Amino acid sequence: MQPVSLTVNGNAVSVSADADTPLLDVLRNHLGLVGTKFGCGAEQCGSCMVLIDGNPEKSCGKALSSVVGKAVLTIEGLGTREHPHPLQQAFLDEQAGQCGYCLSGILISAKALLDRNASPSRGEIAAALDDNICRCGSHPRILRAIERAALKMREGAGR
């Protein structure tokens, strides 16, 4: 099989895997990026959400061949403990999570939202997260956290 080239979290990578391998498997098993989660494998729960060229996509349903030459952003590329993304900081500030399994996908969906809408309403945030399932019921905190991050980012941008 021909190695496939793409960009993941800003790094050019080359992957030797079949063209129809799901991007989720590539990330987890070939690149060791296990922050992106398997939830259903059927594009129904959003646990595996990543950005592909800036658009939120469910990586369980994306074949490797469809991301050749594209830029993929995963939770590992969003921020680090040392340099957290405002969304990650806001999730910690609001203690927005219980089991936390859904959070990678939710943070990615939230990032996509804030990238295109810096001042989303509560309703717009909720609508943007309707592709993500949280079963523990952390929704109220997650919504507050995203509002908080948006505010911080607007303040930062205005400075």
Add this chain to the structure above:
Amino acid sequence: MNNPPTLPPLLVDNPRLDQWVSFPEPAHVRVSTGRVEIGQGVLTAMRQIAAEELDVAPERIGLQTGDTDLTPNEGYTAGSQSIQFGGVALRLVCAEVRGLFLDHAAAAFGFARADLAMKDGAITHRGMPTGHDYWSLAAAIDLARHASGRAPVKPASEHRVVGRSAARVDLAAKVFGMPIFVHDMAMDGMVHARIVRQPRRGATITAVDEAAIYRAAQKAGKGAIEILRDGNFLAITGADETTVEAVAAIAPGHVAWDGVDPINPAQEEARWLLQQPSIDRVVGAPPADPAPAATRREATYTRMHIAHASIAPSCAMALYEGGHLEVWTHTQGVYPLKAALARTLKLDPTAISVKHVQGPGCYGHNGADDAAADAAVIAVRKPGVPVRVRWRREEEFGFEPVSPAMVTTVHATLDGAGRPADWTTEIWSGRHSSRPGGGGNLLAAEALPDPPPAPPPTESSNPPGAGTRNGEPLYDFPAKRIHHHLIAETPVRTSSLRGLGATLNVFAIESFMDELALEAGEDPVAYRLAVLADQRARAVIEKVAEMSGWPLLNPPPQAGEGRVGASGPSAAGTVRGRGIAFARYKNLAAYAAIVAEVEIEETVRVTRVWCAADAGLVINPDGAKNQLEGGIVQAVSWALKEGVRLDTAGISSRDWESYPVLRFSEVPEIACELVSAVSDNPPLGIGEASGGPTVAAIGNAVAHALGARIRDLPLTRERVMAALLKA
């Protein structure tokens, strides 16, 4: 708080202080707990408890949890008992350890004991450093001694860590996508495995077209697979997960089974229980003489089977090497699982280590134990090879034990004031507990040759009960009893889910209370308070009434401030209502009162929920609120959407479309308050306190809005339309 007069059972089972606390290296404390993190935040609370009683900074404490080689045996992390029992045991141990070090310092260095104190692990004398601390004295003090359970613990007034909100110890790893879940483990030489599940207990394989399965793997062309079969246990293994997953998806089509009798899909609705043979028991007041018909009231409430529907399917890793089996699992009970694995694998228990690693949110007995057994069964047949089993989504929905369908009928005889003089809660339900502890209930064990006998249909009817949980109202009626019909045979495997029988029983009791209040012409809050002496119960009801502005309806929430996704004032054709409900979980854990507001335009939307709860001494107030909120959201989902669907083959709702749960734009605005958050009352379990009252408050709000009562869950559009037609 007073010391318990007798040693808590957990300290009888795990008596040595060093089973709980040790000082392995300077400036660090190791605290062991048998409790495990299942999404509820227990590790954070345990660290607070230990930090408080040891008088060390929480950051110094490393937690060791759920490991049969290392931690105390605390059975299962379940039943909202971790803090109420496990935390209380840990607190006693830590207080005793602190006391031993201070006693030793007084005796060894000639200080007056009363002048000594502990400050972040260092011993002070009249507030000045002594140069001694836990670590310098650790070698001199033997903690391999039995806990007395008599060391004085701090009164709440002296708490500096307990009672203050603490950030969760596990959240950062999750927010940054670090490998923290068992799903994220990887080991050198690991193989991935998937199971071709036995469709039904007792089903036998008549033929496996192995050639067809191998051909499918070759066609996928991504790597070698192996078919492993023992009896009716059939697994696909291979180094490439994509291949194994793809082959597992088609493999069931190449396996023929015998002994798979069709089930009756009508059993998905609960009323079929009424025709089933049952084991019948009565608990509580002796039978009453028949009352005049005019004073008798009754109503029947039902709900379907409910799935745990964790966000991820179950997963486990196992490695059998040098005659020793190690299993990594998100089980709720490492010790009971170890015992069950020993029986299944015919291994000596000393040859097995079971270690907890976090998994997706756990709300009861889901597929975690079964996945661990799958991995273990394969691992012992592949010595030296780490085996990772991750269930498929449809496998989790199709084979996890579900919460049983239930019917609850409430019978009351009214006195002259329209209040119950005699009360019977009559409950029909399958078992709410079939955990694998004894070795019976593991899917892999049932599929292997020489399967264990089916677990006997036993379940206690006595408090705190399982199916009968919260069947006895806390109200002061002169005579109360529970009539329990335990159904032995259910169409699908059933076990515990958050709240167990309390969810439907509280729905039934609290719905009926509203129906009786309506008949008596009384306000639902006043009607309840008139028959409720328990001061703490009254306090949460009064508090939630105050929070919600009871009895008035609040303005509909607006977009931006109110319920998420709300688009403005109620449209024409929309009716609104509010309802209240109350319960004390198990009648011995936390008290919770809920007010819900709903908006109905064909379908029910829950717009707002208020919650007041009394959990006694709260270790981590923000953590407790998180649990109450989560319970509320999950209960809104149960009330409006959830019910397991069946077809002749078993559970047919095997994805998120056929088993929908609440989505973000459907989540209400929620306000929770803890009543007497700081107090010397003992801690009361809170994880399951808000669910039953939330479902019941929604039911009452819907009845208020429609002017008609729906007694069957979930409260679907079809049921709303039928109720409107009837009204």
